[in-house]
Amino acid sequence: MEARGVAKRYGPTVALQDGRLTVLPGESHALVGRNGAGKSTLVTLLTGLQAPDEGTVRFDGEPAPALGDRDAWRRKVACVYQKPTVVPELTVAENLFINRQPVGRGGFISWRRLKSEAAEVLETWDVRVDPDARTADLKVEDRQMVEIVRALSFGARFIVLDEPTAQLDNREIERLFTRMRALQESGVTFLFISHHLQEVYEVCQTVTVLRDARWITTAPVAELPRPALVEAMAGESIAEHAATRTSVAADAPVLLDVEGLTSDAYDGIDLTVRRGEVVGLAGSSGSGKIELAESFAGLHTPTGGTARLDGERLPFGDVQAALKAGVGCVPRDRHDQGLVSAMSIGDNATMSVLKRLGSYGFIGTDRKRGFATELIERLDIHTEGPEQPVSDLSGGNAQKVVMARALASDPRLLVLINPTAGVDVKSKESLLSRMDSAREDGTAVLVVSDELDDLRRCDRVLVLFHGRVVAEHPAGWHDHELIASIEGVDHG
Structure with missing residues (x-):
């Protein structure tokens, strides 16, 4: 995926200016920046939710699909958000094939085929979740994997993970990273958005920094020391410190x-x-x-x-x-x-x-x-x-x-x-x-x-x-x- 010079404005507000991102096949690419840096805006442009005012987005060297062609977008890219987009009361199988259930004789849904195709796609990507399980009963990490598998079943091989670890504990995070590495070896590419920089160093090969709605730098993770990454995100401090004042007395109640x-x-x-x-x-x-x-x-x-x-x-x-x-x-x-x-x-x-x-x-x-x-x-x-x-x-x-x-x-x-x-x-x-x-x-x-x-x-x-x-x-x-x-x- 390649985005060049993308910009987005909402009235007088510049949400993104000169956004740049090049993600290579099979890598995990981190996108970092403080709140308001333009990350969310860039994701909406990369997933076809909105069109850029300027610049281009390309997949596999070809221009991005037309904005209204949702099926074409689903075959290119998917985003797994911090808040789940699965339907909690449906089973895993029903969520995997929502709006495209296999149909049998008479035009009715074939529940047997639905379950077997769900089991097959879960096995293909080595995700051990019961197709009959109610999605609301799954752990957060398993719900995320169901969303990833659903995206892969459409044909997408480029997955955006937006703050995927926010609701996970340390053990669950490590399991997610293990699954990500296994999927990478199978040819899946990730754009990984996180506020936790140590995770970037654990699971990503490349990092792009946005600041003040602009591209700042892209570098191999191994070549960018942590202090340099923090500095790229923070920039030079232009705000003056508040006027010196009397500190609170140690004996203040x-x-x-x-x-x-x-x-x-x-x-x-x-x-x-x-x-x-x-x-x-x-x-x-x-x-x-x-x-x-x-x-x-x-x-x-x-x-x-x-x-x-x-x-x-x-x-x-x-x-x-x-x-x-x-x-x-x-x-x-x-x-x-x-x-x-x-x-x-x-x-x-x-x-x-x-x-x-x-x-x-x-x-x-x-x-x-x-x-x-x-x-x-x-x-x-x-x-x-x-x-x-x-x-x-x-x-x-x-x-x-x-x-x-x-x-x-x-x-x-x-x-x-x-x-x-x-x-x-x-x-x-x-x-x-x-x-x-x-x-x-x-x-x-x-x-x-x-x-x-x-x-x-x-x-x-x-x-x-x-x-x-x-x-x-x-x-x-x-x-x-x-x-x-x-x-x-x-x-x-």
């Missing part, structure tokens, strides 16, 4: 005290956040950082461990109870979790403090309007007034409304999850300034973010990897150090 917190997404988490301290949580998409932060806001119930806020046990699995306990939260997705789009800015900003604005179920309109106006001014929300529908706002101003609501309850713990995602530079600075103000007011702040600029404002950053805290970086860290920890690179 601990507001959030977490011991042994465990769930499906994270394991044995111990952490503390002091009054007036900002602690960052960093990690790749499958690290468990978001689930951990959401647990403090009442969105999940851990299976073990405790968390205390100002000495009192934090309630889990109940957003209202967490709010009452003193937790304010900016959720990860402002559209789905943060805003009620049919309501006004004022209603959205004050919905968490309605009891404070009235009694016996009656809310003073003037009090509510005054409180909302004060929040609008504090957050510098550009609006015609509290009555304006929140759906009219730009992304940056909409996110400020979510931040306003989180701050409205004067929380003791402020949980921020990707607080500046998808906002312009000016709004980003405004949102981060509010975080600094909360810190100065003595609030404990926990920040989860993929943006290094967000994490730069923290007093320290904890890095999660496969659900565990593996590193802690005090303020003043360098980009390459933090990225190396996030990607699981062991310099020792």
